[in-house]
Amino acid sequence: MTKVLVLGGTGEARALAAGLVSRGVAVTSSLAGRVASPRLPAGAVRVGGFGGPDGLARWLTEHGTAAVVDATHPFAERIGASAVTAAARARVPLLRLQRPGWRQGPGDDWHWVDTLEEAATLVERLGDRIFLTSGRQGLAAFARCTRPHFLARCVDPPEPPLPPRLEVLLDRGPYTVEGETALLREHRIDVLVTKDSGGAMTTAKLVAARQEGVPVVVVRRPPRPPGPPAPTVADVAAALDWVSAILGT
Template identity: 55%
Template sequence: MRALILGGTGEAREVAKLLVDDGWHVTSSLAGRVDNPKLPVGEVRIGGFGGPAGLVQWLIANGVEVVIDATHPFAERISVSASEATRATGIPLIALHRPAWTPVARDRWLPVHSMQEAAELVARDFHHIFLTIGRQQLEPFSHDPHNLYVIRTVEPPQVPLPARHRLIQSRGPFTVEDEKKLMRDNQIDCVVTKNSGGQMTQAKLDAARELGIPVVMVERPKLPAVSHEAHTAAEVMEIIRAL
């Protein structure tokens, strides 16, 4: 039996292992935006499919029987393609959506709905801004000539950056103490992040809470509705067995 897993997340790797252990032929599709990514077990392909039509052709040619969308919560383009392609082919689609973060006591979150809105807010109200949003969506912040931006990415950005910035290339996970030291050393007065959810990068939120630093939280985009939704790899396996 053949499965396609979309995404290079930790949850995607966990599902791949469970399926391979269960005797499935698994292909994991990674976007290819990160050099030397952690690879899952099973077969791996890098790069896009060419939109929904290209994905339809690939699914049929490879005899895929189930698709698991375990992409990052902000990778909405591939989620839309997966929804359209599985609807066209009748192949079951399981969306593995890690739960979003929710604020707790003493959190000072400022929710926004786009990166442009976040850029306008921090340029107006803050001075030493910590950007932990990856490298793809930094351009909206490049128009601020006055404030200092501490930018942390895994790979070097390929887009315009703010005139005043410090670039940190580092791969997590990070501890709460690591994050607190970074924020103190750089006199951070605001953190900008996307509501990715998960434990991997939650330490920055805990550090900001302990230091009383506001967090500009970019909310998740609206994703296509699906018939089967899971929050853990184990739930994915339960749905597959039921199918």
């Protein structure tokens, strides 16, 4: 029987699963299945959706789940909302493990927007060669931009609709400042687009942009879903402590 369900897909989720397994906790990590060859965490793994909040609540009950940790990406809105509703219905404690967002520092030229659609409008005023690091599923927002040249970095190949002038770079982090600087120079990038994902895995591009004087368009995180507020922690150690308290171990 599953004791802990980790809604994963992030580095923090994998680290949490590894920590739980090392403590002898039965854990199942759930992955959305949007990446063809994901990095698999320790313990049991399931891939694919639950069928909305009702399906997730049913799964929690059927598997005797004692706790749920939502360690999904800060922009994974749908599963976050389902977790809040399902955990309340199944009366299972829920924790949100969310890395802190990035903070603008001296020398940064950041432009904050609320959506990728706003980013698409803004980039056409800021430059001609745009580096998109906002994920393959967000490329449709830029399909109407016919003038700029886009370089999009993705883990898997994107699907239409896409910007007409697009070059795709298939790659997976973590990245280095040296590598990101070389990429900005090689492709003559004059605008960087990113989501406020937070974490250290992809901060190198922000450092490189600062050093190269490249403006950055940053998409703000969406608000947390409505419903009973779940406690939130910012690191894996705190999540492990929370699970231990729930399980009494």
